[in-house]
Amino acid sequence: MIYIRRRKELDFGYEIFIAAVSILSVLNMVLSYIPGVDLDAINVVFIINAVLTLLFIYDFCFRLATAPSRPSYFFRNYGWADLLAVIPMFRIFRLFRIYKAYRVVHKYGIGYIVTYLSRNRAQSALYILVLMVILIIESGAFLVLQAEHASPSANIITAGDAIWWAYVSITTVGYGDRFPVTAAGRMVGILVLTTGVAVFATFAGLISSKLLAPPEKEDESQVKPLEQPPVEGDQAARYLMELKQLISEREKIETEITSRVEKLEQLLEKGQYQADEGD
Missing domain, CATH: 1.20.5 (Single alpha-helices involved in coiled-coils or other helix-helix interfaces)
Structure with a gap:
């Protein structure tokens, strides 16, 4: 049987990560238009979306640079939609990234993707942890502002304060300059500390293991047979x-x-x- 090696520049873990970030960006766009939400909490969404926009700029440049055929990527594979999605006012075009992720799942099947992710656990874990850090910081900062904005003694007042508090909390630094004073805010703090510390500790451990690990030999078990779903x-x-x-x-x-x-x-x-x- 003849065997071939799959392209490794854009693996499934990366595609799923970008799709999840695209979904988060679209949800943030919807969240920013919900009436009655504290304006400082909305500013948290805008700041996180700015970070996501930087990810999308990198993703577009990376795809364009590594594409075997740049015109084909730009016109046939919705590269123009990736470019428009970088512009904040055209975030709706990030739905095309979700559609492309759906095409990958439909073409190869859930079973193959699960097998691929299990064989590339380190890379998949890195994408998941980065996504979880973003989610915890955004949700923690957003919810603590919602809980604290009515308290006259609150010291978490602006979006910058909330994001700073969430990040300092999950890194276990704990400067103590910003902290919730209401019962609801402290409940949010418990959730942020419980989930964030575990995720960030895992993230730090993964980075350390990657830096200290010897160079990996290519795993022959990852060589896939020619009998794969049709390609285009x-x-x-x-x-x-x-x-x-x-x-x-x-x-x-x-x-x-x-x-x-x-x-x-x-x-x-x-x-x-x-x-x-x-x-």
Whole structure:
């Protein structure tokens, strides 16, 4: 059976991470228009969306730089939608990223994706942890402002205060300059501390293990057989090129075997080859 190696620049973990970030961005857009929400809490959403926009800018540049065919990516694979999605007023185009993630799931199936993620646990865990840190900071800052805004003694007043408090809490630094004073705010603090400390500690441990671990040898078990779901466009062209290379290598091996067989026949004809009688 002929085997081929999958492209590793954009793995499934990364695609799912970008899809989840896109969903969060669209939800933030909806959240910002809900009436009755504290304005400082809405500013938290705007600040987080600014961070997400930086992620989308990086994602578009990365996809464009690594695409085998840039025109094909831009026009056929909704690269133009990725570019428009970078602009805050066109965030609705981030739905195309969700659609592309759906295409990946539909093409390869849940079973294959689960298997892939299990074989690439370190990379998948990194994406999940980054997403969880963003979610905890945003939700913690948003909820604590909602809980604290009516208290006259509150010291978490602005979006900057709330994000600072949430980040300091999950990193276990705990400066103590900002803290909730209401019962509801302290409940939010308990949730942030319980989930955030665990996630951030796991994140720090993962980074440390990656930095200290020896270089990984390529796992032959990750080589996938040719029997994969149908592919389209540039992906099919890449697979065809890889198959041609494998065929070329096979032809070289067959040529070398033929040459050695001919030399062996010549030696036998000249009587210069003596078989080992004991064999």
